[in-house]
Amino acid sequence: MKEKIYTIPVNEAYDKDCECPLCELEKQLEREGVSYALGAAMMEPDYRVASNEKGYCNHHFKMMFEIPKKLPLALVLDTHLEEIRKKLEKFDKQVSSLEKDKAGLFKKSSADKTAAEIADILGAKEKQCMVCEKMNKTMEKFIDVLLYMWAADDEFKAKFDRSKGVCLKHFKMLAENVTKSLKPDKQGPFLAALIKKQSAELKRIQDDVHKFTLSFDYRNKDMELGTAADAPIRTIEKISGYINNEVDKEV
Numbered sequence: 001m002k003e004k005i006y007t008i009p010v011n012e013a014y015d016k017d018c019e020c021p022l023c024e025l026e027k028q029l030e031r032e033g034v035s036y037a038l039g040a041a042m043m044e045p046d047y048r049v050a051s052n053e054k055g056y057c058n059h060h061f062k063m064m065f066e067i068p069k070k071l072p073l074a075l076v077l078d079t080h081l082e083e084i085r086k087k088l089e090k091f092d093k094q095v096s097s098l099e100k101d102k103a104g105l106f107k108k109s110s111a112d113k114t115a116a117e118i119a120d121i122l123g124a125k126e127k128q129c130m131v132c133e134k135m136n137k138t139m140e141k142f143i144d145v146l147l148y149m150w151a152a153d154d155e156f157k158a159k160f161d162r163s164k165g166v167c168l169k170h171f172k173m174l175a176e177n178v179t180k181s182l183k184p185d186k187q188g189p190f191l192a193a194l195i196k197k198q199s200a201e202l203k204r205i206q207d208d209v210h211k212f213t214l215s216f217d218y219r220n221k222d223m224e225l226g227t228a229a230d231a232p233i234r235t236i237e238k239i240s241g242y243i244n245n246e247v248d249k250e251v
């Protein structure tokens, strides 16, 4: 039996009427991750060491910045920037030799090497984010549990069939985990159910967004939009995952 701390949230997400229950889970994890980074984590020395080293991605810094209290954020930024500067310190020592660097036919410029090293260090940094890391790890668990529940729990299977499918990002994640998380005899049937679901739901959403475009034609000025009224945002979220995630302003 899979752990309840994972099965309960997956079940609850599938109780919601939404375009992607996995996005709902991710949104929640993201909000918790951001609140934690500027709240309880301030008292966790291990987390602080890791956060000083890795920092956060642009998107999660933006969410942190939306929280009104700025002191925890400033403390995080202060110590993280100190680490970044330490990593870049060695380039200061290369400035004078770079200034005098005279490359020629027989002498290679040292600029190449230094430029590549700077790009390496900053490139590695770009990929690091404490919130993303934790969120991705937990999402992997949720996906694994979802596949397990689909195979073992008929009630969940029915919920899956009633749902509106998932976004393309999570469609990909589910497909990637089929062979890892399911026994061979369940892999084909799950994939078939997933493809059937996604195909029908993508058609539904395109019908809606198409209807939305038609409503701008003067001949359709009295058209009832119905479910198509918010089609553009739902289509974006179906294609590329959620784009709106409000932080908890009380942190």
Ligand SMILES: [Zn+2]
Residues within 6 Å of the ligand: 020, 021, 022, 023, 024, 166, 167, 168, 169, 170, 241, 242
């Ligand atoms: Zn999603």
Ligand SMILES: [Zn+2]
Residues within 6 Å of the ligand: 056, 057, 058, 059, 060, 129, 130, 131, 132, 133
């Ligand atoms: Zn991030």
